[in-house]
Amino acid sequence: MKSHVKILLAFVLNLAFAIFELIGGIFSGSIAILSDSAHDFADALSIGFSFLLERKSIKKANKTYTYGYGGFSLLGGFFTTLMLIIGSILMIYLSIEKIVNPTPVNFDLMIIFGVVGVVINFLATIFTKHGHSLNQRAVNLHMLEDVFGWLVVLIGAIVMRFTGFTLLDPILYIVVALFILYKAIVNIIPICHIFTYKTPKNICPDNVKSTLENIDGITDVHHIHIWNISENVTCATMHVVSNFQSNELKHEIKHTLHHLGISHATIEFENENELCLDQACQLSTEINQTHCHHHH
Helix, strand or coil: CCHHHHHHHHHHHHHHHHHHHHHHHHHHCCHHHHHHHHHHHHHHHHHHHHHHHHHHHCCCCCCCCCCCCHHHHHHHHHHHHHHHHHHHHHHHHHHHHHHHCCCCCCHHHHHHHHHHHHHHHHHHHHHCCCCCCHHHHHHHHHHHHHHHHHHHHHHHHHHHHHHCCCCHHHHHHHHHHHHHHHHHHHHHHHHHHHHCCCCCCCCCHHHHHHHHHCCCCCCEEEEEEEEEEECCEEEEEEEEECCCCCHHHHHHHHHHHHHCCCCEEEEEEECCCCCCCCHHHHHHHHHHHCCCCCCC
16 A cells, blocks of 8 residues: 555544544533544644645656655655644643643543544554655654554543542643653654755765775765755765776766665766865865764
């Protein structure tokens, strides 16, 4: 099943459940269920947005987006994860408020909605599992958040029905919110790294330089820049100094770089007696290499 189809299924399930909650909230008069319905409508909106961006991301490169549309998937992942972070903080705030000002709870209704909520969101979690992109993982995390949230509602409602300990509900919600907040921050960090052109953690410029300089005919490699344009596409540009420039040498460089995890490389050849005009970039590359600890 294609990645964007999985996200679409998650969107449909989430939207259907939000409507179900809205109807249940109106008929039961439960503020908690009505507010959760609003939360799920916001979830569905953010997942719908992720679906549109994920679908766009599979388009081929063209004159407008010469590197392809992979960045749109990242944008979807960033938006969805940001919504999770905001939602988790809001969840913690509302839970603390509920501890300070407790409200009456309809346990039986909570149990019914808890069962339906766990089942529907668990199905959505299965659909979005094994996502290869950061966007899919963000949507899967969204679904996981809802499964945990409704599991908390269900367990909390059953325990509270027999013990009358209503504070358990907000306490459990805070635990879930903190867990989701942690997972969301972990998910958003690599997206920010790509947006800021950070060198991928599995590739070290120093290692690239020394590996290429071991190839016969190459005396120096400098002006190295390595970055991700999407999660699965790593680009690099560099200057290679050699007096034996040939298609065979270029092929060997490209093959070596591909083995190091660089899928798209642009190489500029220089002669040994040629002065490189990019001394400033060369210096900055050397400075960056002293901080590099990731070797293959």
